[in-house]
Amino acid sequence: MNRKRSASAAAPAGPCCFVIFGASGDLTHRLLLPALYNLAAGGLLPEAFSIIGIARGEKSNDVFRSDLAKSLQRFAINDIDEEAAGRLLAGVSYVNGDADDPATYERLAQELARVERARDTRGNRLFYLATPPAAFTPIGRHLGRSGLAREQNGMWRRLIVEKPFGTDLASAQALNRELLGVLEERQIYRIDHYLGKETVQNILVLRFANGLFEPIWNRDHIDHVQITVAETLTVGRRGRFYDAIGALRDMVPNHLFQLLSLVAMEPPSRFDARAVRSEKAGALDAVHVPDAATALRDSVRAQYVAARIGDNEVEDYRKTADVRPGSTTETYVALKLMIDNWRWAGVPFYLRTGKALKSRRTEVAVKFKQAPFAMFRDTPVDRLAQNFLIMSIQPEECIGLQFNAKVPGPGIAISGVDMTFKYEDYFDAAPSTGYETLIYDCMIGDAILFQRADGVEAGWRAVQPFLDAWRNAASNELAIYRAGSEGPEEADQLLSRDGRRWRPIA
Numbered sequence: 001m002n003r004k005r006s007a008s009a010a011a012p013a014g015p016c017c018f019v020i021f022g023a024s025g026d027l028t029h030r031l032l033l034p035a036l037y038n039l040a041a042g043g044l045l046p047e048a049f050s051i052i053g054i055a056r057g058e059k060s061n062d063v064f065r066s067d068l069a070k071s072l073q074r075f076a077i078n079d080i081d082e083e084a085a086g087r088l089l090a091g092v093s094y095v096n097g098d099a100d101d102p103a104t105y106e107r108l109a110q111e112l113a114r115v116e117r118a119r120d121t122r123g124n125r126l127f128y129l130a131t132p133p134a135a136f137t138p139i140g141r142h143l144g145r146s147g148l149a150r151e152q153n154g155m156w157r158r159l160i161v162e163k164p165f166g167t168d169l170a171s172a173q174a175l176n177r178e179l180l181g182v183l184e185e186r187q188i189y190r191i192d193h194y195l196g197k198e199t200v201q202n203i204l205v206l207r208f209a210n211g212l213f214e215p216i217w218n219r220d221h222i223d224h225v226q227i228t229v230a231e232t233l234t235v236g237r238r239g240r241f242y243d244a245i246g247a248l249r250d251m252v253p254n255h256l257f258q259l260l261s262l263v264a265m266e267p268p269s270r271f272d273a274r275a276v277r278s279e280k281a282g283a284l285d286a287v288h289v290p291d292a293a294t295a296l297r298d299s300v301r302a303q304y305v306a307a308r309i310g311d312n313e314v315e316d317y318r319k320t321a322d323v324r325p326g327s328t329t330e331t332y333v334a335l336k337l338m339i340d341n342w343r344w345a346g347v348p349f350y351l352r353t354g355k356a357l358k359s360r361r362t363e364v365a366v367k368f369k370q371a372p373f374a375m376f377r378d379t380p381v382d383r384l385a386q387n388f389l390i391m392s393i394q395p396e397e398c399i400g401l402q403f404n405a406k407v408p409g410p411g412i413a414i415s416g417v418d419m420t421f422k423y424e425d426y427f428d429a430a431p432s433t434g435y436e437t438l439i440y441d442c443m444i445g446d447a448i449l450f451q452r453a454d455g456v457e458a459g460w461r462a463v464q465p466f467l468d469a470w471r472n473a474a475s476n477e478l479a480i481y482r483a484g485s486e487g488p489e490e491a492d493q494l495l496s497r498d499g500r501r502w503r504p505i506a
């Protein structure tokens, strides 16, 4: 076994003040704080660092600090080094205010001035929008008008925007217009936490740091691509949010399209934010925009109904708290997409994602064209196994290749076998919530793992025909599937009518 290699050494980011809007929310406590702690413990935060939390409700700095300390105990993913935690929390303060009230920004300006003097953060500011999406536009406007996000005298000002970035093409364009009215594109970091996953980033390396894939990465050799994000989670307590959004909006234009664009993009001329993001946006831009009839034919939407998953009794989606009783919101979606360019013409990309499925599994499976069977016609071999390259993102982090091998013994018998590379066999993973890399990259000004305006809009442009076609179709288009199953039969038919099959989810 090889000796494992550890995470590459990186230098601490430069001084800055980290301003969190939505500081009392779940995202701040469950993910941002543990991620900031991991950065602090890993020596990646600067000495000159501070956090200002903004939320509604009077609270002293001490109370806010002790709230965060409790959350850290609860959500940290490894043992806490008290010294590192103490250093991080010592630089925390709190501003009370409504995101749409100009007075909030006056108080924030005063607090920034105080903190920047006291902690010498050099005027560099990272504003993190960890709020519900309705607050993105007002916060952007106020930051612009108050001058708090204006860059001057070498001080940088950056904004991280959480998902969902819009709920359709028009709203995403409107949000881009608003933000770009007050900030430069280079100041805006649109987050998609899938890009914080090492295995997602590795798709780029697998494709472009190895000479063997590129020559066969096209319609001459690839039969089709399957992208699966299967979750066992139900909608749970997110009924109100989810019922208005559904599986397509929640997962496809963002997470599944990150995977699709990394698989489908042309090789960038260099490893930088401009080149990589241009090629990713180019791939999404080439996704064929279907007419309404094709959109209905090439999509399946479904909702889960009650069943047991393991020891748990799952109730109908429609009985979830805060879900409308007659809701037609989909909790599962499968799509067939075509990419209109020379590399991919005629190669279907099948995408599926759903809640309350049999297993948790995120993977990209590239199916290569079948070898001609002719040579084996007069032998006992009756079929060949399929050649899949599988990039498994979670829960296993691995890359597997399936091919045919001779079964030992006299005569000829053939069996499909797997060759698998597991990350854990080669690398020691640093403790991660998935947000560390993204926060650190924003602090050092590297936008490669963030979405640019054109990429976000290209994603929405590709799903908009499905949203439109579904809206205009009768509700009986909605299929059902049992909780704990692999999804609806209709999704199987989407592939079987093309003579193909989904890989099992389990």
Ligand code: BG6
Binding pocket: 163, 231, 233, 250, 362
């Ligand atoms: C979020 C969605 O963006 O991603 C959730 O809103 C989903 O509905 C989650 O569960 C999946 O993320 P992960 O990292 O668990 O695959």
